[in-house]
Structures are given as structure tokens and as C-alpha cells.
Amino acid sequence: MGFLDINNVTKAYGSVEVLHQVDISVEEGEFLVLVGPSGCGKSTLLNMIAGLESISSGEICIKDRVMNGVHPSRRNIAMVFQSYALYPNMTVGQNITFGLEMHGTPKADRDKAMADVAKLLQIENLLTRKPGQLSGGQRQRVAMGRALVRNPDVFLFDEPLSNLDAKLRVDMRTEIKKLHQKLGTTIVYVTHDQIEAMTLSTRIAVMYNGYVQQLGTPKEIYDSPANLFVATFMGSPAMNVLQSRLEDRNGALHAVIRDASGQDIALRIENAPAAYAAYTGREVMLGIRPEAITDPEGADRNARNIQALTNIVSVTEPAGADTFVTMTLSGKDCIARMRADAEAHPGQSFDFAVNMDKAVLFDPKTEDRII
Amino acid sequence: MAAASTETAIRSSRFARVLIYLVLLLFALFYLLPLGIMVVNSLKPLSEITGGNMVALPRDWTIAPWLSAWSTAQIGVEPTGLRPYFINSIVMAVPAVMLSTIVGALNGYVLTKWHFRGATIIFGLLLFSCFIPFQIVLIPMARILGILDIAGTTSGLILVHFVYGIGFTTLYFRNYYAAFPTELVRAAQIDGAGFFQIFWRIMLPSSGPIIAVSFIWQFTNIWNDFLFGASFASGGSAPMTVALNNLVNSSTGVREYNVHFAGAIMAAAPTLLVYIVAGRYFVRGLMAGSVKG
Numbered sequence: 001m002g003f004l005d006i007n008n009v010t011k012a013y014g015s016v017e018v019l020h021q022v023d024i025s026v027e028e029g030e031f032l033v034l035v036g037p038s039g040c041g042k043s044t045l046l047n048m049i050a051g052l053e054s055i056s057s058g059e060i061c062i063k064d065r066v067m068n069g070v071h072p073s074r075r076n077i078a079m080v081f082q083s084y085a086l087y088p089n090m091t092v093g094q095n096i097t098f099g100l101e102m103h104g105t106p107k108a109d110r111d112k113a114m115a116d117v118a119k120l121l122q123i124e125n126l127l128t129r130k131p132g133q134l135s136g137g138q139r140q141r142v143a144m145g146r147a148l149v150r151n152p153d154v155f156l157f158d159e160p161l162s163n164l165d166a167k168l169r170v171d172m173r174t175e176i177k178k179l180h181q182k183l184g185t186t187i188v189y190v191t192h193d194q195i196e197a198m199t200l201s202t203r204i205a206v207m208y209n210g211y212v213q214q215l216g217t218p219k220e221i222y223d224s225p226a227n228l229f230v231a232t233f234m235g236s237p238a239m240n241v242l243q244s245r246l247e248d249r250n251g252a253l254h255a256v257i258r259d260a261s262g263q264d265i266a267l268r269i270e271n272a273p274a275a276y277a278a279y280t281g282r283e284v285m286l287g288i289r290p291e292a293i294t295d296p297e298g299a300d301r302n303a304r305n306i307q308a309l310t311n312i313v314s315v316t317e318p319a320g321a322d323t324f325v326t327m328t329l330s331g332k333d334c335i336a337r338m339r340a341d342a343e344a345h346p347g348q349s350f351d352f353a354v355n356m357d358k359a360v361l362f363d364p365k366t367e368d369r370i371i
Numbered sequence: 372m373a374a375a376s377t378e379t380a381i382r383s384s385r386f387a388r389v390l391i392y393l394v395l396l397l398f399a400l401f402y403l404l405p406l407g408i409m410v411v412n413s414l415k416p417l418s419e420i421t422g423g424n425m426v427a428l429p430r431d432w433t434i435a436p437w438l439s440a441w442s443t444a445q446i447g448v449e450p451t452g453l454r455p456y457f458i459n460s461i462v463m464a465v466p467a468v469m470l471s472t473i474v475g476a477l478n479g480y481v482l483t484k485w486h487f488r489g490a491t492i493i494f495g496l497l498l499f500s501c502f503i504p505f506q507i508v509l510i511p512m513a514r515i516l517g518i519l520d521i522a523g524t525t526s527g528l529i530l531v532h533f534v535y536g537i538g539f540t541t542l543y544f545r546n547y548y549a550a551f552p553t554e555l556v557r558a559a560q561i562d563g564a565g566f567f568q569i570f571w572r573i574m575l576p577s578s579g580p581i582i583a584v585s586f587i588w589q590f591t592n593i594w595n596d597f598l599f600g601a602s603f604a605s606g607g608s609a610p611m612t613v614a615l616n617n618l619v620n621s622s623t624g625v626r627e628y629n630v631h632f633a634g635a636i637m638a639a640a641p642t643l644l645v646y647i648v649a650g651r652y653f654v655r656g657l658m659a660g661s662v663k664g
Contacts, residue, residue, distance in 0.1 A: 052557050073563030085558035089576035098572075099562035146562075 003028040009058035035197035036207035078147035086131035093127040285362040293336035413632035436629035456614030467532035475540020500538035583652030
């Protein structure tokens with residue numbers, strides 16, 4: 001049993017099931033991120049943990065206490081909303097202490113708790129202002145202060161950064177991570193932004209269509225995606241997925257793809273999992289992250305299996321730190337991530353290095369990774 | 372060349388502006404004419420009115436008609452003036468306005484933030500009550516007032532106006548609260564606030580404009596109502612509108628037009644005052660939610 005247990009939870013509106021058999025166990029101090037596109041059920045799941053939506057079947061337990069039907073205020077949770085949901089008629093100080101007041105905490109204790117939180121978040125000078133007089137970042141801090149002051153068992157964040165501008169979002173992301181490291185609290189965090197998910201979490205649950213597609217550490221999710229959806233949703237630019245054929249050449253497995261001129265290119269696979277054998281001679285989807293395709297000098301020195309590939313460059317996009325190079329492989333655009341000073345030019349041939357250690361194969365029918 | 376044409380443009384736009392203001396001023400004067408004539412004639416001795424010119428300013432300024440209308444004029448059979456009826460109207464309107472506003476606010480809060488089965492139908496029925504003509508309610512209402520034993524009293528009138536107003540106030544508050552962020556209610560729930568705490572501490576403090584709308588609308592309707600007043604209140608408990616009618620229609624003696632004018636202004640004064648004081652909230656409240664801001 002974990003700290004927060006979600007056991008076989010489903011949610012249905014009438015006969016429409018929007019969340020199917022979700023099973024997640026969160027340990028104390030973990031930072032779990034629920035990530036997925038709009039309508040995948042992540043916010044619904046969060047609202048069910050908060051008690052704002054009823055649970056159709058299954059159980060949610062916090063500290064081994066079943067929470068089904070327990071009022072939100074009795075679950076010892078705190079929530080930060082996307083719109084911050086600060087009470088417009090109250091000052092920042094009153095906003096922060098409202099929850100304590102409702103729980104009957106004496107005034108002196110409330111003021112002390114407020115002072116502590118204000119100091120932690122550096123909002124001491126804002127306490128007498130109204131939410132309407134604050135900037136987006138300040139409102140965000142106040143919303144976190146309101147959650148922190150209650151000292152809850154579990155923090156719930158519902159897309160807290162999506163209303164901020166790009167720069168502030170990155171700053172606040174770091175700030176949330178710092179806060180988590182400092183306080184060691186248990187956090188469930190909903191976002192549709194895969195970078196937030198990767199950077200903040202200790203574990204990620206990727207959700208789609210009401211199912212948890214994969215639950216794992218950021219590294220597991222990124223390097224060993226369970227299926228094509230997870231593979232393409234996580235990572236930016238997205239993983240290249242190429243139609244290819246698995247062939248046995250001279251006793252070694254090769255993934256065969258076509259270059260821009262229609263010529264076959266065979267990429268050797270080493271240390272192939274046993275399951276690959278069954279796919280020999282069949283179509284498979286080859287998944288390669290953009291950073292696994294580089295110029296030969298920029299290739300990962302620790303990689304054991306680097307395959308050469310020569311192809312025509314169609315577009316280059318310098319992005320400062322990296323240059324993204326697009327080429328056509330197996331009839332689709334394929335993006336490679338290079339050093340900024342790699343000498344790739346549109347229309348010219350270029351020698352690429354493919355790190356096949358990082359390549360993954362998917363079954364084209366089930367879209368699951370072949371392991 | 373360019374400068375000259377700019378100058379011409381400014382000059383012609385200034386000319387257009389003056390023209391517009393002149394026309395508007397004319398409309399405003401025309402609109403104020405009835406009120407002006409009422410005020411002028413309420414400050415004349417009766418002889419000047421019967422003598423002929425109603426539009427002319429008084430030769431002898433006097434407030435005697437006002438004093439008479441307020442405290443000594445013949446209302447029906449009693450020479451009490453309008454004062455007791457003015458008080459009746461206030462005693463009737465204030466509680467009825469407050470009750471219907473509070474219940475409307477509660478209805479709006481429940482209908483938008485606490486979804487329950489049949490909410491849309493209930494709101495539809497409440498809306499329907501806005502469109503029921505007064506006359507249809509008269510007989511059933513008389514029966515109910517009789518059963519409750521408050522027929523012919525000010526309490527009875529308060530009940531009638533309170534119930535009749537709920538439809539309108541609910542409509543206002545429901546539409547206002549529909550645009551009120553539900554996340555605030557959820558945050559308050561997690562903070563541990565109960566149903567009424569959320570209402571008093573979160574919703575009502577943010578409802579200023581719509582409270583003003585509800586207040587003005589209800590006050591104007593209740594104060595100006597004649598039909599319910601004439602039907603359900605009798606004699607000493609009649610509201611101002613009914614008393615004014617009785618003043619004007621008293622058949623004994625000469626018709627004191629100057630006193631009638633003074634009485635009519637007294638009857639209209641409170642609603643005018645409410646509009647002047649809270650009018651800007653009225654427009655603001657009606658517009659609320661239509662634009663983001």
C-alpha cells in the first residue's frame with residue numbers, strides 16, 4: 001500500500017465511461033505527473049482525488065483511509081487551480097488563511113502559519129493586496145501559499161502554469177521543483193505539457209482516451225515508451241516513426257528503411273530482444289528520437305552501435321543551441337538534432353550517424369513496443 | 372495641403388458635434404417637459420392654473436400645495452394627506468425588495484453552482500413566472516391571502532410582491548453567477564467552506580452590480596404597482612399609488628390640480644432617486660458577463 005492509492009478507479013457519466021480501470025500507487029514524497037492531451041481524463045482523475053467528482057467504481061485511499069464519499073475538506077488535500085481561483089473580494093492574507101479559518105484554527109496560529117508561508121514564497125509585501133492587483137506570477141505564488149498553509153497530505157496541481165507567459169512558466173517550474181525538494185511533499189500534478197512532465201516528476205502517468213498508457217519514471221517513459229502514443233507524445237520534436245522491414249542479413253537483424261531516392265538502407269540491430277525474432281521478414285515501425293540521429297562527430301561517444309546513413313537534406317532549422325535537420329526516410333519527414341555548427345545544407349547529401357542503441361520497434365497493428 | 376485638409380476635417384467634425392449636441396439637448400428638453408410642467412404647477416396657487424396658462428412660471432411661488440398633499444389633503448374620506456400611504460409603500464417595498472433579492476441570489480447560486488437533476492426545468496418554470504400577467508394571479512392570490520389571514524394588510528402585499536419578484540431576481544442572479552468561475556466554489560469547498568459560507572463569503576461580496584440591478588428593478592416595480600395595491604390592500608393599508616389615485620379622484624369640492632401635481636411628484640420621487648443613486652450600476656450589472664473584463 002502506498003501513500004495515495006488509486007485502485008481500479010473508473011468514472012462514467014451515464015453509460016459513457018471516460019476513465020477506465022486506473023490503478024496507480026503513489027509513495028510518500030513522490031511527484032506524480034498526469035500528462036496527456038485534452039480530454040484524456042487526467043483532470044477528471046485529479047478532481048476525483050480531490051473529491052470534487054464522485055468515483056463510479058474502485059477506491060481512492062490516502063494514508064490507507066478510503067476517501068470515496070469523503071468531503072473534499074476532510075481529505076487533508078490542497079489544490080492549486082489553473083485559474084488560481086483566488087477569492088477576488090479578499091486580500092492575499094485572507095485568501096491564504098481562509099481554509100484555516102474554515103477549519104476553526106485560532107487567529108494567532110493562522111497568522112503565524114500565514115507569516116511562515118509568506119516568507120517561504122517571498123510574498124510578505126503582498127499580504128494586504130487584493131488578487132486583482134497582482135501579476136500572474138504573484139497570483140500563482142499566492143495560490144501555492146493557500147495550498148501550503150494547510151500542510152496537507154497531498155498537493156493537487158491542475159495545470160498551474162498554463163496561464164503564464166513562456167518565460168515565467170519556466171521560472172515557476174523550477175520554483176515548484178525546488179519547493180518539492182525542500183518540503184518533500186506528495187504531489188499529483190496535471191499538465192498537457194510534456195516538458196513540464198519530464199522536468200518535474202519522479203514518475204509520470206501518460207494518459208490517453210481514459211486509459212493510463214504507461215506509468216514510469218521520466219527516463220523509462222522517454223527511453224522505453226510502451227506504445228506509439230507514448231513515444232510520439234513525449235519528446236519535442238517528436239520521435240521519428242519510420243515504416244521499416246525487419247530482415248536477417250548474415251545472422252544479424254537489420255531494420256530496412258528507404259532513403260529519399262528510394263534506395264534501401266539497412267540499419268543493424270545489436271542485442272535484439274528475443275521477441276524481435278518473431279517479426280523477422282515482417283513490417284515493423286522503427287522509432288528513433290531526433291537526438292539519436294546526428295552528424296558523425298556529434299554522435300554519443302558511449303553508444304555501442306552507431307550506424308551510418310547517407311541521405312539528402314531537405315530543410316535545416318537553426319535553433320541556436322541545436323540545428324534541426326529534416327530529411328525524407330521511408331516516405332516521411334524525419335528530424336535529426338545536430339550540433340549548431342554541423343555542416344548540413346538543404347538539397348545536399350549528408351552523412352548521418354544513427355545511434356541504434358536508442359532505437360525501438362513497434363508492432364504496426366497493436367502499436368505496442370516489441371520487447 | 373495635408374495640414375489644411377486635417378484642419379478642415381477637425382473643423383467640420385467640431386461643427387457636426389455641436390449639431391449633435393443641439394439635437395440631443397432638444398430631445399432632452401422635450402423629454403423633461405412633463406416633469407417641468409408638474410413641478411411648475413405644483414408651486415402655483417390654484418387660481419393661476421384655473422386662470423388659464425399651465426406652462427407659465429408661477430407669479431406667486433408657494434409650497435402650500437406640497438404641504439397640503441403631504442399632510443392635509445382629502446384621501447378618499449379621510450383628510451390625512453399622502454404621508455401615511457407613503458410610509459405604507461416604504462414598509463411594503465423595502466422588505467419585499469430585500470427578500471426577493473436574497474432569494475433570487477440563493478436561487479441563482481444553487482442553479483449554477485450546485486447542479487442537480489431537474490435544475491433546467493425549475494429555472495424554466497421560474498422564468499415562466501416572469502411572463503405571467505398580473506391579472507391571472509389576482510384570484511388565486513386573493514384566496515391564498517385569505518387562507519393566510521393577511522388579506523388587506525401590508526404583510527399581504529409584501530408576500531405578493533416578494534413571490535412575484537422571485538422569477539425576475541432569479542433570472543438576474545442565475546445569469547450573473549453562470550459567468551462566475553466555478554473553480555472559486557471548488558477552492559472554497561476544499562478550504563472547508565459550507566453551502567452558506569460560500570454564499571456569504573465568496574459569492575455575495577462579488578455580486579455588487581447585480582444586486583443593484585435586482586434592487587432597482589424590484590423597487591421600481593413594487594413602488595409603482597397599482598393593481599396588486601388596489602386589489603389586496605384596503606383603506607389605511609393602501610400603498611402610495613392607490614392613495615394618489617384616491618387623492619385625484621376625490622369627488623368632493625374643487626379639483627386642486629396643484630395639490631395633485633405635488634402628490635404625483637411625491638409618488639414618483641423615490642424611484643427617480645433610486646435611479647440617480649444606483650443607475651450606473653444598473654447598466655454595468657446588465658452588461659456583466661457579456662464582455663470579459
